[in-house]
Amino acid sequence: MSIIKYQKNPIISISQVKPSRPDFEVVGVFNAGTATMNDEIVLLLRISERPINTDKTCVLAAVYDKNTDDLITMKFDKSDENYSFDDSRIISSGEQTYLTSISHLRVAKSKNGYDFEIEDKPALFPQNEYEAFGIEDPRIIKIDDDYYITFASSSYCGVVTELAKTKDFKHFERLGNIFAPDNKDVVIFPDKIGGMHYALHRPSTSALGKPEMWIASSPDLVSWGGHKRIAALRDGKFDDGRLGAGAVPIKTEEGWLEIYHGATKDNCYCLGAMLLDLEEPWKVLKRSDEPLVEPSETYEKSGFFGNVVFSCGLIQSGDFIKIYYGASDESIAVVDMKIDDILNNLK
Amino acid sequence: MSIIKYQKNPIISISQVKPSRPDFEVVGVFNAGTATMNDEIVLLLRISERPINTDKTCVLAAVYDKNTDDLITMKFDKSDENYSFDDSRIISSGEQTYLTSISHLRVAKSKNGYDFEIEDKPALFPQNEYEAFGIEDPRIIKIDDDYYITFASSSYCGVVTELAKTKDFKHFERLGNIFAPDNKDVVIFPDKIGGMHYALHRPSTSALGKPEMWIASSPDLVSWGGHKRIAALRDGKFDDGRLGAGAVPIKTEEGWLEIYHGATKDNCYCLGAMLLDLEEPWKVLKRSDEPLVEPSETYEKSGFFGNVVFSCGLIQSGDFIKIYYGASDESIAVVDMKIDDILNNLK
Numbered sequence: 001m002s003i004i005k006y007q008k009n010p011i012i013s014i015s016q017v018k019p020s021r022p023d024f025e026v027v028g029v030f031n032a033g034t035a036t037m038n039d040e041i042v043l044l045l046r047i048s049e050r051p052i053n054t055d056k057t058c059v060l061a062a063v064y065d066k067n068t069d070d071l072i073t074m075k076f077d078k079s080d081e082n083y084s085f086d087d088s089r090i091i092s093s094g095e096q097t098y099l100t101s102i103s104h105l106r107v108a109k110s111k112n113g114y115d116f117e118i119e120d121k122p123a124l125f126p127q128n129e130y131e132a133f134g135i136e137d138p139r140i141i142k143i144d145d146d147y148y149i150t151f152a153s154s155s156y157c158g159v160v161t162e163l164a165k166t167k168d169f170k171h172f173e174r175l176g177n178i179f180a181p182d183n184k185d186v187v188i189f190p191d192k193i194g195g196m197h198y199a200l201h202r203p204s205t206s207a208l209g210k211p212e213m214w215i216a217s218s219p220d221l222v223s224w225g226g227h228k229r230i231a232a233l234r235d236g237k238f239d240d241g242r243l244g245a246g247a248v249p250i251k252t253e254e255g256w257l258e259i260y261h262g263a264t265k266d267n268c269y270c271l272g273a274m275l276l277d278l279e280e281p282w283k284v285l286k287r288s289d290e291p292l293v294e295p296s297e298t299y300e301k302s303g304f305f306g307n308v309v310f311s312c313g314l315i316q317s318g319d320f321i322k323i324y325y326g327a328s329d330e331s332i333a334v335v336d337m338k339i340d341d342i343l344n345n346l347k
Numbered sequence: 348m349s350i351i352k353y354q355k356n357p358i359i360s361i362s363q364v365k366p367s368r369p370d371f372e373v374v375g376v377f378n379a380g381t382a383t384m385n386d387e388i389v390l391l392l393r394i395s396e397r398p399i400n401t402d403k404t405c406v407l408a409a410v411y412d413k414n415t416d417d418l419i420t421m422k423f424d425k426s427d428e429n430y431s432f433d434d435s436r437i438i439s440s441g442e443q444t445y446l447t448s449i450s451h452l453r454v455a456k457s458k459n460g461y462d463f464e465i466e467d468k469p470a471l472f473p474q475n476e477y478e479a480f481g482i483e484d485p486r487i488i489k490i491d492d493d494y495y496i497t498f499a500s501s502s503y504c505g506v507v508t509e510l511a512k513t514k515d516f517k518h519f520e521r522l523g524n525i526f527a528p529d530n531k532d533v534v535i536f537p538d539k540i541g542g543m544h545y546a547l548h549r550p551s552t553s554a555l556g557k558p559e560m561w562i563a564s565s566p567d568l569v570s571w572g573g574h575k576r577i578a579a580l581r582d583g584k585f586d587d588g589r590l591g592a593g594a595v596p597i598k599t600e601e602g603w604l605e606i607y608h609g610a611t612k613d614n615c616y617c618l619g620a621m622l623l624d625l626e627e628p629w630k631v632l633k634r635s636d637e638p639l640v641e642p643s644e645t646y647e648k649s650g651f652f653g654n655v656v657f658s659c660g661l662i663q664s665g666d667f668i669k670i671y672y673g674a675s676d677e678s679i680a681v682v683d684m685k686i687d688d689i690l691n692n693l694k
Contacts, residue, residue: 157576158556177574181552204553205528209505223570227524229504
């Protein structure tokens with residue numbers, strides 16, 4: 001199979017991104033939702049930032065505070081034995097976990113799909129109690145004149161998925177929490193199927209279950225039910241630790257083609273593909289036996305959180321797709337593929 | 348406040364319940380949903396059973412197997428260091444947790460609300476992959492001629508909430524998984540509010556969030572969205588560990604009165620009350636400062652899992668309610684209360 005990672009990857013790096021405020025530094029630009037508008041490719045970037053910290057004895061966490069309607073900075077002393085600092089992404093006590101970075105969403109645009117102009121200001125920024133620890137991993141579909149965006153919001157309440165809509169990527173309207181915690185990787189199908197909307201989702205359960213891929217249906221995009229688990233972990237394969245939807249599925253004659261992410265138990269994230277039945281999308285017809293894209297280049301193997309390739313969107317152009325993906329939770333890369341090549345490689 | 352626990356509590360004990368098959372023993376009858384039908388009070392009992400085990404060196408777990416469409420018994424050697432047997436309710440490895448008992452739902456009927464006739468056969472029994480570890484904690488509402496039952500189903504997929512309906516408590520139709528894992532304590536309001544159905548629910552999150560009470564809305568009882576957290580843990584009170592809805596809310600002039608459960612960090616479960624706004628039920632107007640019902644009697648303090656009172660339903664009769672509750676995850680008790688007494692006691 002011909003997999004052409006773009007020669008000049010990563011196409012967007014943190015040095016190109018202006019922080020949202022002068023006392024913050026950008027630590028990641030990754031996991032972008034994709035859309036086309038006015039002959040341009042739009043990426044809705046996830047940008048993670050943290051307060052600039054010159055004091056090595058402590059770790060800072062920026063959190064949205066609804067009382068002040070602004071971010072506040074919490075300070076944790078590294079010598080405080082009540083907290084664990086082992087994972088650089090989190091600060092954790094038995095009672096509560098905090099994130100060491102806070103994400104927002106920002107727009108970037110390109111004519112050719114490789115060279116992007118990144119806006120200076122956030123498009124969607126934490127602004128309610130469900131978003132206190134940041135908003136992450138947008139996926140975009142278009143229905144009539146509206147773009148609908150799902151994204152994961154983290155807070156003291158857990159991880160919910162919200163829905164927002166926009167016509168122009170300038171003005172956004174939030175439509176509430178559409179999946180209860182914990183649930184992320186929510187990807188709505190671009191078309192109704194049998195009169196209903198469908199979405200892939202990834203609940204995280206507290207004890208009995210595993211982080212696997214589910215589907216739900218909705219009459220109105222806001223209310224979701226009919227939850228079914230459709231894809232489980234596979235022992236010994238690239239998705240034996242966790243898996244979830246990635247890009248918005250594309251319709252092919254053979255079925256819905258979904259580019260998803262799978263991770264091993266030791267957190268190596270790869271992209272895989274699966275084919276879902278056109279009329280009964282809860283039926284998985286085929287699935288990648290081996291990763292479609294795996295971390296192999298330096299920018300994919302090391303960074304804020306290394307050994308990660310993770311996609312929230314692709315752009316289809318005839319028989320070809322450009323898959324945009326986050327590399328090492330730090331930068332954005334792109335890979336060009338032929339749809340038939342992917343389909344022919346499924347088991 | 349006048350709280351009259353019925354003198355002859357518990358009103359239903361395991362000795363009165365016939366096991367669903369001869370090689371099983373009943374270990375609990377508790378957490379019953381409530382309804383009235385043909386001038387009778389109907390309890391939909393949660394009955395937990397386990398395979399009779401004479402071998403003290405092992406622990407057994409009954410699990411529904413979809414390939415055989417029947418229960419199978421799994422055997423765990425107590426000396427197997429891959430598993431923990433510390434909590435008598437579960438068998439746990441790092442990879443997977445199993446339950447030492449499996450629950451089904453069964454009908455009991457009474458004319459006077461105290462003396463119940465219990466059916467010999469299950470009403471709802473595990474029959475699909477989401478119910479592999481059992482079905483639990485039913486709540487019942489009536490809309491027109493249909494009784495709608497929410498219940499929690501446990502399996503390798505986590506804990507989902509399903510919806511079923513019946514007209515006669517003999518024939519039941521399952522309507523699918525209405526809340527994704529993990530979610531339990533789903534209680535639908537008996538009336539629509541502003542044209543929408545509402546339900547209280549209790550997601551369990553994997554890392555950031557806490558086991559707290561949420562609300563969701565639905566156009567059709569099957570699809571749910573608009574998730575909001577409405578009641579949080581309260582440090583130092585009876586609900587500082589977890590809380591969730593209990594009985595179906597009843598409408599009063601002051602608001603929706605909800606009898607809920609709160610547990611301390613060391614798993615003492617009490618009943619509390621809260622008052623929700625009639626038109627905007629996501630607004631908590633008042634809440635019990637102290638438990639309404641707490642474990643004090645022997646049958647509430649010791650049993651399969653002691654120090655637990657837990658309600659799934661009540662029966663209103665004019666100004667009074669009978670709250671049915673599970674005691675120590677083993678038997679069913681009832682307490683009579685005056686609604687005004689509860690309302691006057693809220694803060």
